[in-house]
Amino acid sequence: MQIYLPIAELSVNAFVLLGLGGIVGFMSGMFGVGGGFLITPLLFFIGIPPAVAVATGANQVVASSVSGVLAQLKRKAVDFRMGFVLQAGGLVGSAIGIWLFARLSALGQIDLVVQISYVLFLGVIGALMLQESVRALRRARKESAPVRRAHSHTWVHRLPLKMKFRASGLYISVLPPLMIGAAVGLLSAIMGVGGGFIMVPAMIYLLGMPTKVVVGTSLFQVILVSAFTTLLHAMTSGTVDIMLALLLIIGSVVGAQFGARVGVKLRAEQLRILLALLVLAVSLKVGSDLIFQPNELFSLTPEAVE
C-alpha cells in the first residue's frame, strides 16, 4: 500500500514505514533507549530528505519516550526536579541546535555534520559501552562483586549554586546538569535523536545519580527536549511530516512492547553488549559512507518554487 507523504513529497510503501517503526521500537523496548539514533539513518536510507528525517525522528522520539516514562512513573523512578533542571539547559541547547541546523543547511554542510556527529558519538559511546559490559560480564563470571561507593566527590561537587535533588539523593550544583542538558538538546536538534545514550552515562558517571532513577529521569527530559525540537523544526523549516511520524509511531509503539518482553528474558550484561554492537554497527555504516568514494559526486538541492 503506497502512501503519499505531504511534507517529504514522495510516495512510500506504508508497510515499509510500519516495519521500520516496528524494528526500531523492538530495539528500543529491548534496550530501554529512545531509538532515535536508529530511525534517522534508516529514514535517510529509504530516501527521505535528511531535514525531514531529523525533524520527524524527533517527533517519533516523543511518542516512544512517553510510552517509556509511563512505565517508569509507576516505579517512582523519575526525579522531576533533576528533569526540569536538565530541561532548562536542554531548551537552550535545542534552540542553538535548530539555528545551527538552518545555517548548515544553507551552507550545504548539514549532511556532513549529521554524519560526523553519528560516527563520533555512536562510535565513542558504543566502544565505551562494549568495553564496560565485557568487563562486567567477566566480573560476573568470577563472582567477585566489586565494592563501589555510592558516589565519589569530584570537581562537580565544588561548583556553586547547589540544589537538593531528593529523588536522586544528591546535593549538587545545578551547573553540570544544565550543561549536560544543553549538550543533549543540541544533539537532539542536529541528529534527530533523544540523546538518552549520552544522557544516561552522563547522569551516572558525571552527576553520580543512582541507577534506578536514571532511565526514568532521562526519558522524562527527553520528552520535553524532543517535543521542543519538533515544534521548532515545524515552525522554522516546516520539515515535520505528520503522516510519516504517525506510521513510524504506530510501528514503534507496538514493536516496543514485544521488545520489552524479549529484553526481560536476557541478562543485563548481554543486553548491553548487544546494544553496544548495534550502536557500533550504525556508527561504522555511517562512517563508511564518508570514507568510501560515493557513486555520485554531485548532489542537488532545489530551492522553493518561485
Added chain:
Amino acid sequence: MMRALLILLALALPAAAQEESIVAGLSQSSVSITTNYVGSEILIFGAVKRDAPRPQGALDVIVAVEGPHTPVVVRQKERTAGIWINTDAVRIDSAPSFYAVATTGPLDRILNQTDDLRHRITIRQAIRSVGISSETEEPQAYMDALLRIREGSGRYRINEGSIWMDQQTLFRADVALPADLTEGQYRVRIFLTRDGHVIDMLERSIGVRKAGLERFLYTLSREQSALYGLLSLAMAVLAGWGASVIFQRLRR
C-alpha cells in the same frame, strides 16, 4: 537558377507551415495528489488538420511536458582530509522539476538545432543557467550532473519513438507522471515538425495540486506551523500513552 530556387523555397516554407496545424486534447487537465497517489498517466491525443493535399517530407510530433521551474543548487563532493565532503556549489537559475519528451522518432532526425533553440524543446534547452560560467570553471560538469541525477530518478525522461502516429494524421502519446511530483502548473507543448522544422505548436496546461488530507496538512504546516507542530506532538503523546494503556489491558 540557384537564386530562383532559393526564393521559391523561402516562399514555399511559410506557406507550408500554414497548411498543416495541430488539433489536440489531454485526458485530464488537473492532477490531484491524494494520500494514495502513486503517479498517473496523461494521455495526449490529436490530429493534423490540413487545408491542402499533404506536402512532401517526413511529418513528426514531439510532446514536451514540463513541471514548474525552481532554482537548483548543485554541489560537488571532493575528498578532503580523508572524507568526502561538499566543496563546490553552483546555482542553476531555473530548472524544471519535471521534464518529459515524447516523440515519433529520434530527436536528432526530426528536430533541427535552430528550432530546438528557439522553442527550447530538449531538456538541455529548458534549463536556464545564465551566470553559471562565472561561478565555476567547469559549468558543463554541473549541468551534466543535474541531468544525470534527474534522469536517474525519472524526473527527466526522453522517450523517442513512443508516440503512435497513423496515416501521418492521427497521433497519441502517453506520458507517465511520477509519484514525487512538485505542485504547480505543468506545461504541455505539442510540436508538429516537417523535415526538422517546427511548423505548428500547441500549448496546454495541467494543474497539479495536493488534495484532501494532503492539501490540508501541507497548508496547515505552512500557514499555521505552530498549530501543526502542536498537532504532531499531541498525536505522538496520545500514541505513546495509548499504546502503554492498551498493552497493559491486554496483559491482564
